[in-house]
Amino acid sequence: MSRIRSAFENANADGRAALVGYLTAYDPDLDGSLERIMAACDAGLDVLELGVPFSDPTADGPDVQAAMLRALAAGATLPRVLDLARAVRERTDIPIVLFSYANPLVQMGSRLGAAAANAGVDGLLVVDCPPAHAAELRDPAVARGLDWIGLVAPTTNEARMSAVAEVSTGFVYAVTLKGVTGAELDADAEALSAQLAAVKERFSIPVAAGFGVRSAKQAKALAGKADGVVVGSALIRAAAQSVGALADLVRDLHAGTER
Amino acid sequence: MANPSLQFGEFGGRYVAETLMPAVEALAEEWPKAWSDPTFTGEYTAILRDYAGRPSTLTEAKRLADALGMEPGGRLLLKREDLNHTGSHKINNCVGQVLLARRLGKTRIIAETGAGQHGVATATVCAYFGLPCTVYMGARDVERQALNVFRMQLLGATVVPVEAGSATLKDAINEALRDWVANVDDTHYVIGSVMGPDPYPTMVRDLQRVIGDECKTQVAALTGGLPDAVVACVGGGSNAMGIFAAFVPDASVALYGVEAAGEGLEGKHAATMTAGKLGIYHGMRSLVLQDAGGQLQEAHSISAGLDYPGVGPEHAHLHETGRAKYLSVTDAQCLESLSQLAQTEGIIAALETAHAFAALPAILDEVGRDKVVVVNVSGRGDKDMHTVMDAMKPDTDSSSTEQPS
Numbered sequence: 001m002s003r004i005r006s007a008f009e010n011a012n013a014d015g016r017a018a019l020v021g022y023l024t025a026y027d028p029d030l031d032g033s034l035e036r037i038m039a040a041c042d043a044g045l046d047v048l049e050l051g052v053p054f055s056d057p058t059a060d061g062p063d064v065q066a067a068m069l070r071a072l073a074a075g076a077t078l079p080r081v082l083d084l085a086r087a088v089r090e091r092t093d094i095p096i097v098l099f100s101y102a103n104p105l106v107q108m109g110s111r112l113g114a115a116a117a118n119a120g121v122d123g124l125l126v127v128d129c130p131p132a133h134a135a136e137l138r139d140p141a142v143a144r145g146l147d148w149i150g151l152v153a154p155t156t157n158e159a160r161m162s163a164v165a166e167v168s169t170g171f172v173y174a175v176t177l178k179g180v181t182g183a184e185l186d187a188d189a190e191a192l193s194a195q196l197a198a199v200k201e202r203f204s205i206p207v208a209a210g211f212g213v214r215s216a217k218q219a220k221a222l223a224g225k226a227d228g229v230v231v232g233s234a235l236i237r238a239a240a241q242s243v244g245a246l247a248d249l250v251r252d253l254h255a256g257t258e259r
Numbered sequence: 260m261a262n263p264s265l266q267f268g269e270f271g272g273r274y275v276a277e278t279l280m281p282a283v284e285a286l287a288e289e290w291p292k293a294w295s296d297p298t299f300t301g302e303y304t305a306i307l308r309d310y311a312g313r314p315s316t317l318t319e320a321k322r323l324a325d326a327l328g329m330e331p332g333g334r335l336l337l338k339r340e341d342l343n344h345t346g347s348h349k350i351n352n353c354v355g356q357v358l359l360a361r362r363l364g365k366t367r368i369i370a371e372t373g374a375g376q377h378g379v380a381t382a383t384v385c386a387y388f389g390l391p392c393t394v395y396m397g398a399r400d401v402e403r404q405a406l407n408v409f410r411m412q413l414l415g416a417t418v419v420p421v422e423a424g425s426a427t428l429k430d431a432i433n434e435a436l437r438d439w440v441a442n443v444d445d446t447h448y449v450i451g452s453v454m455g456p457d458p459y460p461t462m463v464r465d466l467q468r469v470i471g472d473e474c475k476t477q478v479a480a481l482t483g484g485l486p487d488a489v490v491a492c493v494g495g496g497s498n499a500m501g502i503f504a505a506f507v508p509d510a511s512v513a514l515y516g517v518e519a520a521g522e523g524l525e526g527k528h529a530a531t532m533t534a535g536k537l538g539i540y541h542g543m544r545s546l547v548l549q550d551a552g553g554q555l556q557e558a559h560s561i562s563a564g565l566d567y568p569g570v571g572p573e574h575a576h577l578h579e580t581g582r583a584k585y586l587s588v589t590d591a592q593c594l595e596s597l598s599q600l601a602q603t604e605g606i607i608a609a610l611e612t613a614h615a616f617a618a619l620p621a622i623l624d625e626v627g628r629d630k631v632v633v634v635n636v637s638g639r640g641d642k643d644m645h646t647v648m649d650a651m652k653p654d655t656d657s658s659s660t661e662q663p664s
Contacts, residue, residue, distance in 0.1 A: 055554040056429065056540060058436040059276040065423065076551040102274055102539040107553035128274045128539070132264040155277035155443060160280060179276055179441035 003122045003169040004147050007046045008206040008227050015223045017223035017257040019044060020208050020251060021098060022050035023239065024067035025084050026060040026076035027167050032070075034087055038211055041094050043247040044254030047208075048088065049125065049230065052100035059101075059127045063183035063233035078104045078133025079177030082119040090202035097123040098172075105137055113140030123170045131163040138167060147171075154178055154195055161202050171206040171228060174199045176213070182233030185212025187221035209236040216256030223257045231251055265413075265544060266457050268579060269537070270572035271458040272544045276384055279436075280375040282443045283542075286362065287458040290302035293464055294360055307469065311344045313351075315470070317477040317633075322603040327619055333627035334482065336477025337636045338474045338502060339592070341608060347638030348498045349380035353449060355466035357384045360447035365651030367446040368392045369451050371435040373428035373494065374564035374611065374637055375407025382416035392416040395435045397427035400563045407642050424632060428494075428567045432541050439602035453571035456542030460500075460571050473503045474633060487515040487630035490622060491637065492614040494529070494565035495583065496574045504581060513584070513626055515616040516574060519560030527559035528589035531570040532578050532585035538569075561590035561650060562610035589619035594650055597640065610646065622638025636661035638650065 002007070011018035021040050026033050041048060053071035057064060077099075085096050098121045105112055105126060116124065124141050126134075131150065138148045147170025152161060155178065164172065176192055177185050185190070199207050209222045210230025222229045231253055239246040260427055265271040273283050293299040316339045324335040340348035353370075357460070360368060368385050370392070372378030378394040386393035394411055398420040401408050411418050420566070420637070424430040432455075440450040453460045469491075478486050489506055491499035493516035498652040518520040523527035535546035548556040548568035558568040577583035588596075592612060596617035601607045608616065615634050626632065 056433050057277075058433045058541070059440065061437075072554060103547075103549070103555075104553035106537075107549070107551070117268065127276055128542070129279065130273060130275070130280055133272055133274060133544075151277045153276070153280075155278050155281045157281055159618055160277070160284075170504070175276075175278060178443055180437050183441065 002147055002170060004047060004058055004097070005206070007095050010169060010198040012227065013044050015259050017226060017259065018208065018228035019047040019254050019257050020047040020049055020228050020230040021045040021235055022049040022051060022230065023069050023235055024053060024064060025039070025081040026053060026071035026074045027067040027236065027239070028070050029074040030084065031141070034084060036243055037088055038091060039243045039247045040235065040250045041092050043250035045250060046095060047095045047097060047228070049097045049099050050081065050128055051180070052078055052098060052104050054101040059180055063182045063236045064240030065204055067236045071221050082115055083120050091144040094153060095122040096120060097125050099127070100126045102126050102129045104136065110140060113144040113146065114138065116141060117144035117146060121146065123149050123248055125149040125173060127151065129179065131167045134167050142169070149173055151175055152199055165203055168203070168205060168245070171208050172203050173198065173230065174209045174226065176211045178211050181211055183212050185218060187213065187218035193225055216252045221254050223259050227232070229257055266461060267573045267576035269522060270545050270575045271460060271544070273542060274539050275542045276440060276546065278440045279443060283403065283456050289359065289363060290458045290462045299358060299362065303355050303358055307351060307500070310340065311354065313333065313469065314473045315339045315342050317474065320604050323600060326599065326603050327623060328628055329623065329630040331423065331550055336478060336481070336486065336631065336633045337469060337532070338496060338633055339443045339636050340470060341606070341612070341636045341639035342551045345380045346611065346641065347376040347380065347420070348467060348501060349367045349377045349451060351469055352451065352463050352466045353380040353384040354498060355451045356447065357388055357390065361388065363447065365445060365447040366390065367442065368449055369438050369446055370449045370451060371395045371428065371431040371436050373431070373449065374487065375400070375411065375642060376406040376564060376609070378416070378418070379407050379410050379414070380416035381449050382411040385416065385461070386414045392434055393419060393438065395419050395421055395431040395438070397425070397431045398422045399426040403646055403654050404563055426453050427558070427563070428526060429569070437518055452497040453500040453573060454495040454543060454569060456539060460543065460573055463497050464500045464504055464573060467497050468500040468504035470498065470635065471505025473502065474502055478631065478633060482631055483510055485512050486633045488622060488626045488632045489513070490515045490612050490615050490618065490632065491518065491635040492517050492565065493570060493574060494567050494611060495569070496571040498570060498635050500573055502506070502635045509581060514577070514582065515558060515622050516583055516585040516619065517614045518587040519562060519565035521559040523589055524587065527557035528587070529560045529565050529567060530587040531568060532574070534568065539567060544569055544573050546575045549607055561593060561613065561646065564611040565614065566583055573594065581610045586618045586621060592617040594647065597647065606636065607640040608636055610643045612637045613624045636662070646659060
């Protein structure tokens with residue numbers, strides 16, 4: 001079983017939803033990023049979503065945009081992000097999902113699958129690469145044993161749900177709102193419950209819900225409806241305050257994922 | 260690579276976040292139906308005729324032809340999109356897309372703009388139909404196109420300055436995409452060029468090909484045949500694609516796109532065809548100016564409308580297949596041609612458009628000076644007068660304030 005699937009199973013066995021934490025690699029720089037990632041992992045992340053900085057992150061809100069700019073200014077490149085992933089892998093067994101926009105990955109070309117696998121990356125999540133275009137990046141990654149994390153949104157219809165299900169392994173990312181990362185989320189909305197129930201019904205792999213989650217209360221609301229809860233922008237904001245604030249928030253969210 | 264999900268050889272596609280995919284698919288499904296529906300095309304044609312002033316005229320530029328050394332038999336013909344309502348070709352696309360938005364039941368319009376021409380055209384059509392309109396514009400462009408910002412506001416649109424990144428066109432597109440993803444249920448995004456996810460490159464080309472169709476008829480009436488060459492400036496590439504579309508099947512017609520070489524290809528520029536590489540950005544797979552790691556680079560051009568590091572996927576395909584040829588000219592060459600056109604023909608073109616004229620000497624060298632050459636005058640230059648005044652200042656100062664020593 002893949003590291004990713006094991007993490008979801010272990011969390012479930014503990015009576016929790018898995019806590020998936022997003023941090024942008026190299027924010028604010030290499031050392032600071034590694035320190036924050038390790039602090040978050042130690043404080044209770046089940047899955048690390050490691051963001052590859054991109055100059056034009058159209059699906060992201062202000063927090064992730066700013067983090068990506070800081071990371072690029074600190075010299076982040078995809079090979080360096082993979083080196084950072086390797087450094088994380090040397091320190092912990094946490095599953096690592098590489099989050100990226102398609103272009104930086106496409107520029108690495110056919111070397112990507114092996115490079116990511118060698119760095120200890122367990123899955124790819126490419127936000128602007130829908131199933132019809134996935135083969136180029138997915139096939140080499142899957143061939144090296146990586147999972148391909150597909151996304152479904154509140155707008156996704158039945159036909160698209162099937163297309164996403166066909167290419168997804170590891171877990172599927174259910175986007176909880178119409179908007180960019182970090183936007184306002186009502187985690188108790190009935191429409192969201194119905195959406196997550198439909199996704200759970202349709203997918204045989206775990207479902208992780210994310211976009212706009214910032215509090216333990218929201219995590220708790222989602223933990224009953226999904227197999228995992230993803231937090232990103234809120235972690236970035238906490239990490240910008242201090243490593244301690246980040247660890248506190250992760251502990252808080254971790255408690256929230258208990259069912 | 261024969262990938263059915265790509266529309267133009269190895270270029271095109273729909274590289275957008277899942278939240279937007281259903282809206283993009285709905286557009287792709289509805290567009291061919293609308294475009295073959297006589298009620299839809301009838302309304303589009305009537306508005307372009309009665310409101311936008313089509314057909315635009317074809318003007319023979321005899322004095323400029325002489326200045327460029329054209330020979331007997333050679334004719335220089337100008338397709339006058341600058342005479343359209345709102346001052347450029349952009350209105351052709353806006354009328355069609357807003358009609359489509361109404362057909363899809365959308366009640367709010369958003370757009371991006373570089374030079375402000377597309378923003379003004381969108382704001383105009385929204386005023387005409389009584390629809391709320393928000394235009395995203397890079398903060399740097401807001402500054403250098405103050406007149407167009409005011410025009411949009413006067414037309415009732417909300418202009419949102421975008422400070423992110425290079426604060427120019429690419430950043431305005433990023434922000435418009437973020438608005439669209441949050442408001443996708445009631446909002447249509449009127450993309451202003453032949454770029455973005457499918458079906459936009461096809462749809463915008465279809466809506467702009469009225470330029471080429473009219474031009475073909477007008478040239479035939481004047482010369483009895485086809486032109487030998489067609490020339491247009493290229494940023495995203497909508498005016499060029501619009502005039503090219505009618506001539507692509509005619510192998511004898513040479514097609515020339517002219518990009519912005521800015522300060523020169525060694526410095527800051529926007530010459531995507533010359534210096535760009537295959538990439539995925541703004542929903543499409545096309546050529547783009549980027550670094551080795553796939554980060555988009557900041558483009559530069561004196562003309563805000565060409566200040567974009569990417570290009571429409573069909574142009575990338577025409578370039579790759581050799582059907583069209585792409586040249587680039589610098590800011591300085593552009594300014595020189597802007598003056599030359601003004602002083603030989605009494606036409607003050609937009610800075611974008613002036614790029615097409617600046618490439619004429621090189622193009623005439625290639626096709627011959629006894630040929631029939633059409634230039635698409637994509638827009639008029641009123642909006643650029645402050646930029647041009649500033650750029651020409653050193654000369655003006657030295658000639659008007661020079662004191663005898």
